[in-house]
Amino acid sequence: MKARVLFSGGKDSALAAVMLFNFFEVELVTCTFGILENWKIAKRVAEGMGFPFKVLNLDKSIIDCAVEQIIKDGTLRDGITKIHKSALEEVAGLSDSVLLADGCRRDDRTPILSNGEIRSIEDKYNVQYIQPLAGFGRKTIDFLVDRYFEIEEKEGRLIEGSEYEYELRELIGKKYGNDRISELFPRAHTHSRVLKMKG
């Protein structure tokens, strides 16, 4: 059975893919709104990991809507969750999607879908939506990431990647200016980039 894994090139979604690899035919999917070309980073990581890769164009109204939510809230959380939900639904709606997955972890605060929302996507699109890392805490994930990947990670610096944040940042900067960016994207925020698989 094919499993489509929403993929940013970061360690969580990469680990989710590795965890599913023994059980399913994994395909990595990165979504873009056509604002930046940062999906190419995920493509490069996917190729390095040896997984098939697909890029999916999402409707720009989704990110526009998320930006309005973020500006209203003064925080990224609900806007990013909204984008993630739309991305899941888009992948779920592909005609040959049976199983989709992402890198959401037990201790994640964003994006978080409730069990009700998860089941609702499953029912609406007749798919299975799984979160391979939902039962794993930070320590165990760090152990596995260290075992499988060479990682680039710098505290407080954005490392170019394919997370939703990059296009959001670009769009917010254009519409609301750089001050809003520094308010909304905390300096301590860390993204990781998988450089390659070990061994």
Add this chain to the structure above:
Amino acid sequence: MKARVLFSGGKDSALAAVMLFNFFEVELVTCTFGILENWKIAKRVAEGMGFPFKVLNLDKSIIDCAVEQIIKDGTLRDGITKIHKSALEEVAGLSDSVLLADGCRRDDRTPILSNGEIRSIEDKYNVQYIQPLAGFGRKTIDFLVDRYFEIEEKEGRLIEGSEYEYELRELIGKKYGNDRISELFPRAHTHSRVLKMKG
């Protein structure tokens, strides 16, 4: 790293073990209160799966306490969760435990520990406690179980196994009589038994 998996011989804990097998040295652990010898069923399944097995004797006061809770509540749920939590703490407390796991699934109603309770066990015993199936729904689990195991499962009939329910049933029957048993253990309740691994 060794992963101790709480094991009943049923499909969920067996699948949890298989999912961890590629990443950790799996050891299966079954708990007993010394009331029945049904832990031997789990031992047989574990041997058939080719995993190391350990039986752990829990203090009888734990099940006595759970029985009182169940009689008070008129339902198994909280009593079983209490036993499961005690079993987890017992395994976590073993001197060489680093990582423990169980077969709890996304859609389980019993036993359910909150994220707070999970983290509290991790902090108290300096262990990692993971739930490999916490992000998997019923359909995906059924697919994987069918792929890996030959299963004995009969709707509405108890198949002898090593779940907590069997010793609970025995104890409640002795203390409160058979009527209480039929009230508390619904006929539709299904347990599965792994017969062997496929292929």
